[in-house]
Amino acid sequence: MAIDFTIPEDAKEVRERVRRWVQEECVPAEREMSRGRPYKDVLADLRKKARAQGLWLPFIPKEHGGMGLGPLANALVQMELGHSHLGALSMNSQGPDDATMLTLLAHGTDFQKEKYLKPILNGEKRVCYSMTEKAAGADATGMQTRAEKDGKGNYVLNGEKWFSSAATAADIAVVMAKTNPEAPRHQQYSTFIVELPNPGYQIIRDIPTMAVHGPHYAEMGGGHAEVKIDNLIVSEKNLLGGEGMGFAMGQHRLAYGRLRHGMHNVAMAQRALDLATEFVTKRSTFGKGLEDRQGVQFMLAECASQIYIARLMLMHIAYKAENGMDIRQENGMAKVFLANMVHKVVDTAIQLHGALGYSLDTPLAAWYTHIRSQRLVDGPDEVHKWITGKNVIRAFKKDGTTAAAAGGDLL
Incomplete structure (x- = not known):
C-alpha cells in the first residue's frame, strides 16, 4: 500500500491563488511603501482587493466570514503568505491576532464575540x-x-x-x-x-x-x-x-502561533535560498562562476535539505491535525527545528552574498536580526527540548521503545 502525498485539488487551487496574490499584489505593495506611500493606505487597498477575491481569514470558518480552510490547506496558504511581510496582514491572518481570534471563537461569550471578535474579524481592530x-x-x-x-x-x-x-x-x-x-x-x-x-x-x-x-x-x-x-x-x-482557564487557553493559542511562525519561516527560508542561488549564478570569482564551486553547491544543498525536512514536518502535523490526532510532541519538535532552520538558511544566504549580504542593500541582514527571536518567542528552544525529552523517556517506560515520541506512528 503506497503512502499518498497527493495534495487535494481544492488545496492546490487555493495555494496557487494565494501565491499569485502575494507575488502580484503584496510584493509590489512593499515597493510602494519603500517609495513613501503610507502603510495604512497600502494595507487598506490590499485588504479591499483581498476581500473582493475571497482571500480573507483563511483559518476562520465560513459562517464567521473566513475561508474555512482545514489545517493542510491553511499550512499551504501560510507558507505562501510568508513570502511578503504584507502577506498575512493583507488577508487579516497576522499574529498575534490570528490565535486570539481562534481563542475568542472557541471560548468567547455571545457578548464577547459580538463586541470584540467581530471587529477583529472585519479587520477594523x-x-x-x-x-x-x-x-x-x-x-x-x-x-x-x-x-x-x-x-x-x-x-x-x-x-x-x-x-x-x-x-x-x-x-x-x-x-x-x-x-x-x-x-x-x-x-x-x-x-x-x-x-x-x-x-x-x-x-x-x-x-x-x-x-x-x-x-x-x-x-x-x-x-x-x-x-x-x-x-x-x-x-x-x-x-x-x-x-x-487562562493557562489552558494560552497553551492552545500558543500552539497555533508556533505553527504559524514555522510556516512563515519556511517561506522566508525559501526566499533566502532563491536570493542566494540567483546571486551565485551571476557571480564569478578568480575566473570561475560561483555556481560551479563544489563548496557553494554543498551550502545550497544543505539549505534545500533543511527546507525539505521543514515542509515534511509541517505537512505531517497538518495531516495529524486534519484527523484530530494529538500533535503536541511533533509541534514542540517542529517549533525548535523550524526556528533553527530559517536561521541557518538565512545565515548561509548572507555568507554566499559576501559583504553585500552583511549590508542592508538586500533584505537578508534585516531578516537575520529579526528571526533570531524565533528561538525565544512562544517558548525558548530549551523548554521545548526539555518537554520533548521528557516525552521520550515517558514513551520508553510505557512501551519499551521511544518510537511513539519520535514519529513512530508517522501515518
Whole structure:
C-alpha cells in the first residue's frame, strides 16, 4: 500500500491563488511603501482587493466570514503568505491576532464575540496578548499579575507585562492574571479582554531589540511592549473562558502561533535560498562562476535539505491535525527545528552574498536580526527540548521503545 502525498485539488487551487496574490499584489505593495506611500493606505487597498477575491481569514470558518480552510490547506496558504511581510496582514491572518481570534471563537461569550471578535474579524481592530512577565519568562505559571474582584461586578488587575507583541498597534488586549493563588498551579490564572487605550494599561515603551526596525515597524505591529498594569478595572463580562482557564487557553493559542511562525519561516527560508542561488549564478570569482564551486553547491544543498525536512514536518502535523490526532510532541519538535532552520538558511544566504549580504542593500541582514527571536518567542528552544525529552523517556517506560515520541506512528 503506497503512502499518498497527493495534495487535494481544492488545496492546490487555493495555494496557487494565494501565491499569485502575494507575488502580484503584496510584493509590489512593499515597493510602494519603500517609495513613501503610507502603510495604512497600502494595507487598506490590499485588504479591499483581498476581500473582493475571497482571500480573507483563511483559518476562520465560513459562517464567521473566513475561508474555512482545514489545517493542510491553511499550512499551504501560510507558507505562501510568508513570502511578503504584507502577506498575512493583507488577508487579516497576522499574529498575534490570528490565535486570539481562534481563542475568542472557541471560548468567547455571545457578548464577547459580538463586541470584540467581530471587529477583529472585519479587520477594523487589532489585538495583543499580554501574558509574559519579566519575573516569569518562559514559565507562564510564574506570573505575578493579580486580578481581584471589587464586589461591584469588576476585577481589578495590578502587575506588569513584558514583550506584549503588537501592543502599541492594538485596540484590544487579552491579559492573563492570577485570580486564585490557592488553586492547583495550572488553574490559578484567568484571561481578560481589555479595550485600549485604557489608563490602567500603561504602555511604558516598545522594548528596543536587535532586529532592524523599518520605518513602519511599530504601526505594523512589530513592537514588543513593556506594560504597567495599575488598578486596571475590567468588567466580569470581559472574563474570557471562565476563571482558572487562562493557562489552558494560552497553551492552545500558543500552539497555533508556533505553527504559524514555522510556516512563515519556511517561506522566508525559501526566499533566502532563491536570493542566494540567483546571486551565485551571476557571480564569478578568480575566473570561475560561483555556481560551479563544489563548496557553494554543498551550502545550497544543505539549505534545500533543511527546507525539505521543514515542509515534511509541517505537512505531517497538518495531516495529524486534519484527523484530530494529538500533535503536541511533533509541534514542540517542529517549533525548535523550524526556528533553527530559517536561521541557518538565512545565515548561509548572507555568507554566499559576501559583504553585500552583511549590508542592508538586500533584505537578508534585516531578516537575520529579526528571526533570531524565533528561538525565544512562544517558548525558548530549551523548554521545548526539555518537554520533548521528557516525552521520550515517558514513551520508553510505557512501551519499551521511544518510537511513539519520535514519529513512530508517522501515518
